Amino acid sequence: MPPLLSVDNLVKAFPGVRAVDGISFSVREGQCFGLLGPNGAGKTTTLEILEGITDPDGGEILFRGAPRDTHFRELIGIQFQHTALQDFQTVEESLQLFASFYSRHRPRQELIELCNLGELLTRDTRKLSGGQRQRLLLAIALVNDPDLVFLDEPTTGLDPQSRRNFWQLIDGIKAAGKTVLLTTHYMEEASVLCDEIAVIDRGRIIDQGVPERLLAAHFPRALVRVPLAALPDASDLLPGFEVRGSHATAATDDIDQTLAVLNEHAVALDELHVSAPTLDDLFLKLTGHGLRES
Amino acid sequence: MNLRRIFAVFIARNREFYRDKAGLGWNIFMPVVMVLGFAFIFANSDEQLYKVGVLHNDGTGTPFLQTRHIAFIAQDDADAAMDKLRYHRIDLLIDLAQPQRYWINEQSARGYVVERLLRASTMPDTAMLQRAVVSGRAIRYVDWVLPGILGMNVMFSSLWGVGWVIVRYRKNGVLRRLRATPLTAGEFLIAQIVSRLLVVLTVNVLVFISTNLLLDFPMRGSYLALAAVFTTGAIALISLGLTVSARVRSEELADGVLNLMSWPMLVLSGVWFSLEGTNVWAQRVAELLPLTHIVDAARRIMLDGAGLADVMFEIGLLASIAVILLSLAIRAFRWN
Numbered sequence: 001m002p003p004l005l006s007v008d009n010l011v012k013a014f015p016g017v018r019a020v021d022g023i024s025f026s027v028r029e030g031q032c033f034g035l036l037g038p039n040g041a042g043k044t045t046t047l048e049i050l051e052g053i054t055d056p057d058g059g060e061i062l063f064r065g066a067p068r069d070t071h072f073r074e075l076i077g078i079q080f081q082h083t084a085l086q087d088f089q090t091v092e093e094s095l096q097l098f099a100s101f102y103s104r105h106r107p108r109q110e111l112i113e114l115c116n117l118g119e120l121l122t123r124d125t126r127k128l129s130g131g132q133r134q135r136l137l138l139a140i141a142l143v144n145d146p147d148l149v150f151l152d153e154p155t156t157g158l159d160p161q162s163r164r165n166f167w168q169l170i171d172g173i174k175a176a177g178k179t180v181l182l183t184t185h186y187m188e189e190a191s192v193l194c195d196e197i198a199v200i201d202r203g204r205i206i207d208q209g210v211p212e213r214l215l216a217a218h219f220p221r222a223l224v225r226v227p228l229a230a231l232p233d234a235s236d237l238l239p240g241f242e243v244r245g246s247h248a249t250a251a252t253d254d255i256d257q258t259l260a261v262l263n264e265h266a267v268a269l270d271e272l273h274v275s276a277p278t279l280d281d282l283f284l285k286l287t288g289h290g291l292r293e294s
Numbered sequence: 295m296n297l298r299r300i301f302a303v304f305i306a307r308n309r310e311f312y313r314d315k316a317g318l319g320w321n322i323f324m325p326v327v328m329v330l331g332f333a334f335i336f337a338n339s340d341e342q343l344y345k346v347g348v349l350h351n352d353g354t355g356t357p358f359l360q361t362r363h364i365a366f367i368a369q370d371d372a373d374a375a376m377d378k379l380r381y382h383r384i385d386l387l388i389d390l391a392q393p394q395r396y397w398i399n400e401q402s403a404r405g406y407v408v409e410r411l412l413r414a415s416t417m418p419d420t421a422m423l424q425r426a427v428v429s430g431r432a433i434r435y436v437d438w439v440l441p442g443i444l445g446m447n448v449m450f451s452s453l454w455g456v457g458w459v460i461v462r463y464r465k466n467g468v469l470r471r472l473r474a475t476p477l478t479a480g481e482f483l484i485a486q487i488v489s490r491l492l493v494v495l496t497v498n499v500l501v502f503i504s505t506n507l508l509l510d511f512p513m514r515g516s517y518l519a520l521a522a523v524f525t526t527g528a529i530a531l532i533s534l535g536l537t538v539s540a541r542v543r544s545e546e547l548a549d550g551v552l553n554l555m556s557w558p559m560l561v562l563s564g565v566w567f568s569l570e571g572t573n574v575w576a577q578r579v580a581e582l583l584p585l586t587h588i589v590d591a592a593r594r595i596m597l598d599g600a601g602l603a604d605v606m607f608e609i610g611l612l613a614s615i616a617v618i619l620l621s622l623a624i625r626a627f628r629w630n
Contacts, residue, residue, distance in 0.1 A: 051474055052474075053629075070476075073474070073475060080471060080474070082467055083468075084466035084467045085468065085471070086306055086463075087314070088309055088310045089310070097302050097303070100298055100301075100302035101302065101477050102475070
């Protein structure tokens with residue numbers, strides 16, 4: 001069985017920049033696939049090409065093994081990063097409007113419950129909070145019971161509480177067997193939601209795989225960090241440590257041994273920090289710059 | 295083409311229109327203020343002076359030209375002068391070339407008074423003067439200008455009502471969101487046309503009724519023909535607005551282009567005055583403007599009693615303009 005979506009050597013250039021520079025990947029049915037990268041990495045452009053909103057300069061896109069046809073739009077749902085809804089409509093009217101565009105529908109009541117919109121139905125869409133608005137946009141993306149759901153930075157701008165609530169909604173979608181393709185620059189979001197991620201920087205995929213396996217491939221079990229100020233002599237690094245920002249960091253499989261090194265050099269352990277490597281660390285290692293800089 | 299989708303967009307656009315109280319007020323308020331303004335202007339149009347048009351004034355004159363409280367206005371074109379007499383823009387027309395003649399509009403009370411003055415001043419040579427009555431039915435200027443005002447309403451409402459809205463939708467991302475659905479450009483644009491057409495025609499009917507109550511203008515022709523002219527005209531002008539807004543992203547640019555289109559029409563389409571006797575090029579350009587044909591047909595229906603068959607040419611022309619512009623707009627339309 002072919003993958004639900006397969007992308008081969010996608011290219012898109014804008015004046016002065018190759019926004020998408022030879023991206024290839026494939027998404028299996030029922031999978032949650034994440035495109036991870038900083039702002040401007042080419043995630044949104046890639047997503048828009050796949051959605052059919054933007055035409056690529058080159059590359060091939062297959063949906064269920066065949067080029068996308070006009071019917072493709074009936075089968076996908078999209079939540080844009082920046083979007084406006086028509087003014088002077090209530091939540092319910094907006095849902096009705098979008099539902100009328102499709103021949104297939106998810107039952108209205110089910111959708112309202114899934115996205116927790118019950119109390120907001122008669123509210124003007126301009127009077128929704130950030131989280132409420134994202135829930136409505138998600139409901140609109142699901143109104144045609146799509147096989148493939150595109151979510152572009154679905155939780156950007158939400159407070160932590162709303163973000164976690166939104167993750168639960170997406171878990172619900174995954175549980176219903178839908179395939180999800182999302183972009184994010186939140187590492188935590190990618191590790192919570194995605195079965196597979198592709199790390200994108202400057203229009204290229206720099207690594208790809210299951211989050212845990214990616215981390216295991218690039219890092220030992222733990223990261224041990226101490227502030228540079230705690231070292232006896234900052235210019236003379238301890239064996240196994242390297243400087244990252246204001247900290248000396250050692251990646252290790254044997255925490256006891258690393259602690260022994262620190263003791264041996266009489267380093268104060270007050271601000272010692274031991275953690276499992278995160279996708280943030282991975283991104284830093286792969287690109288040489290942080291996710292929120294660039 | 296999917297009617298269900300067109301209908302859904304139509305309903306949503308209507309809601310947006312009538313729930314926007316400020317915009318709705320403006321759409322109703324503007325034409326009513328205009329009507330009241332006209333009622334006021336024309337109710338108080340009794341100037342102190344009588345107006346007499348003079349053809350072939352070689353300066354030798356006649357004692358009549360010395361009469362006080364009469365404005366004597368030189369005329370170059372006999373036909374245009376006759377029109378003015380017919381539309382009460384002058385009270386009497388005198389031709390000083392031999393044999394001296396004058397025309398009056400028998401519907402005009404002022405014309406009667408001026409004629410008495412003329413005959414009194416030319417005694418005892420009155421017999422030398424040949425009297426004639428202007429032919430055709432006499433009408434007031436307000437009767438003549440009203441079809442122009444209705445046409446102008448249709449133009450402004452049609453051009454801005456869709457052009458502006460679509461540029462706003464494009465700018466704030468509503469169009470991008472719609473593009474991601476199976477909705478087609480044709481379906482979307484047709485829904486916009488139908489929604490705006492409903493607004494244009496409703497407001498026009500309201501203006502027609504209220505103006506008639508205030509000014510009691512003549513409506514001598516077919517209501518069906520008038521409705522057909524305004525409907526095809528509105529569709530043509532809405533399509534023009536759609537063509538302008540097919541790709542524009544900035545409201546300022548859209549506003550500028552719409553102004554660039556509407557002002558020549560306002561001046562050249564004969565809304566306020568006839569282009570009879572003016573620059574030939576201006577008249578040629580006017581022939582190309584949809585509003586010219588709307589106003590011309592509406593005038594023939596309301597003033598001359600034309601029926602549907604008499605304005606078929608204009609209806610056909612406006613419908614063709616609509617079809618051409620709409621297919622252009624659908625082809626040129628960009629969601630982004």
